[in-house]
Amino acid sequence: MAIDYDPTSDRGYLRLLISDLGDTPVFDDQELDAILARTRGPKRAAAEALLIIAGNEARLSKKITTQDLSTDGPALARELREQAAALRADADAEDADADWGFTVTGGERPTRGWPELVEEPVRPWCPW
Template sequence: MASETVDQVRLIIADTDSSNQLLDDSQIASFLALTGGNVRLAAADALEAIAVSEVLVAKKIQTQHLQTDGPAVAESLRKLAATQRQLARDEADAGDEGFFDVVDTISDGSGPEHTNRPVWGL
């Protein structure tokens, strides 16, 4: 099961090239542990870690006909991470269906609770 969830995280973050992985299995397992096993949240954390690495390593460089823009790539990865977090929230909200139920009330004609009722016979 752990290998399956690691593979799911890899699929979401597009880290599927086994010969050139961005993160190793132990790093992804750590993200899964930090997020309570939530694959989407682990993927979001992994994307943000990759974004930080991209900013630290790639920077913004332009020489002759070659140009790299690490900050722009990092921003795209952060947006993907935000999307994964929103999907995780949506899935969690969908799992809450049935948490609250609407129950029909049975009226005996006495009125709502905490209503002052006339006292007869005094």
């Protein structure tokens, strides 16, 4: 599988977030593009990709201990899910900050063009 790695692109940033940069990547470019198309931004896409990897780890890898070798697929899957949750939380925080995209600046009220308030005597209400 050949990959096109450009860290300034959304796909490249996604690859960086999930550490899919080796000689044998987990995802090809089309798969990452599909994940990006179905999510909002590279961090949410990275969370989805990590969940896919975690699901594969949980299904394929088991906890195995032999003489000098020990592997723990369920623990790795758990860690990947925690990373995915952290990425989603980070993306949610960025979205919350983006919702407040306006700024309020201080200053004086302009003097021209505003009607002056004039006190008028209070008149009693009369229905007839």
